[in-house]
Amino acid sequence: MPHESNIVHCDGPDSPHAFDIVPLQPRNGMLDARCPICRGHGQWNTEIDLVSFRCKRAICGHCLGAGWIETGDDPVAVADIVMTPEGYPKWITAYVEKDETSDPDRS
Ligand SMILES: [Zn+2]
Numbered sequence: 001m002p003h004e005s006n007i008v009h010c011d012g013p014d015s016p017h018a019f020d021i022v023p024l025q026p027r028n029g030m031l032d033a034r035c036p037i038c039r040g041h042g043q044w045n046t047e048i049d050l051v052s053f054r055c056k057r058a059i060c061g062h063c064l065g066a067g068w069i070e071t072g073d074d075p076v077a078v079a080d081i082v083m084t085p086e087g088y089p090k091w092i093t094a095y096v097e098k099d100e101t102s103d104p105d106r107s
Helices: none
Strands: 007-009 043-049 055-059 076-083 089-096
Touching: none
Parallel strands: none
Antiparallel strands: 007 043, 043 055, 076 089
16 A cells, blocks of 8 residues: 555645644643734644644744743743854844833842
């Protein structure tokens, strides 16, 4: 028997099979809203075989794979690009806090 496959390529989270067999991410309690880009999945298929369901996936850059995003004032991890001393752009994860002094847990 030849190996059957039906490979579909997905251009992004709007593609028809982008979320096939991709589980929804559990809400971690810190974050407020389901990510509008990946709709709570945190990742999507860039390529999926509809016979074997083998797939390649991309991590959502908006929520960094968490599936949920912060909408309030809590510190939130965001992807940012910095320039290294060598002059190359580099992706980092930055934690943004809107106003540290207003945090009641801090004395
Ligand atoms: Zn997302």
